[in-house]
Amino acid sequence: MSKNLEEKSKASNIKSQPKVYVLRWGHRPKRDIRLTTHVALTARALGASGLILSDVEDKNVKATVEKVVKNWGGPFHFEMGTPWRKVVSEWRAKGGIVVHLTAYGENIEASDVMQRIKAQGKDVLVIVGSQKVPGEFFSPEVSDFNVAIGNQPYSECASLAVFLDRFFEGKELTKTFENARLVIIPQQRGKKVVRRMNSEYEAGKEI
């Protein structure tokens, strides 16, 4: 196989993997701007395809996410204001499954819940709530799986991060983002960022 074909094959393999979207529930505008922004950055950096900020709108979060995607690449879908029931019912109607991250759920390490989720081979909507979520989130009408990243008081960013890292088995961390203006070149010491002038990093200007 030529290198070019091999790369295309790899790309199509990646595309055929299940996609993950994150539904962020319970956002309070102003008070939660930074936490929800962190949830969105976590989702993007760890391989999710998008984030839906349900039920409310927050232009600050939208602006930050769009700025990050513009500079650091995508694709990464962002929408807000859609009622959570609508998101969930449309997702399930399309054949996707729903995973609710909660400290009360099955322990991701002690149980086989991650294997059962992966065995489905379906796109996953991950619901990331706040402390008091509607009881319905736990019911079979909403969630296919209730998953705990440890059964302890937690940060939703941390839960989402560990879930995505394990779901994608780390591969998400070496993903190339499309149309990035800025690219970090990993270093043992110091910072190296290049601005992409065209499709090649090498042609980038160090900044």
Next chain:
Amino acid sequence: MSKNLEEKSKASNIKSQPKVYVLRWGHRPKRDIRLTTHVALTARALGASGLILSDVEDKNVKATVEKVVKNWGGPFHFEMGTPWRKVVSEWRAKGGIVVHLTAYGENIEASDVMQRIKAQGKDVLVIVGSQKVPGEFFSPEVSDFNVAIGNQPYSECASLAVFLDRFFEGKELTKTFENARLVIIPQQRGKKVVRRMNSEYEAGKEI
């Protein structure tokens, strides 16, 4: 080996594993209360032994961390106000290594940095900063390793979570916390929390 002895052996194995402490740098009182609290909860839930909030004091963060430890168990060390240089120099003097989490560092997935860290077999101080950290953090005088959980804009909670999950290889998520008043019993559906009346969960009252 009797079950009891086997458990003791397991416990001593866990105790002989390297310990991880987190140094949170750059906290701005009021503005960062929730994020730093999330960093502390992440540290505790994912197996770190403590958190040092360097250079500043914030009674709100302290109160929340202490309340969580009181209800959900420990041990989990918390201190604040100590200058970061003092924390780092004392840590290194005791033979510990320092890992600085930064988007500019070696990629935890694409490089062998995690193997090199584990190969040291030493206690680890993880520095979790904010956007603009002092340049010194990258230097060999401060950090032994600069590690990126993906080279993308990130959340420090997410970075810390993935680092700890990989460092402890998931074992931290089934850890039993000592002196917990409340314990979650994982469920496929719904919530189950018991209040421990004595050393046995079974004797706990469901709440």
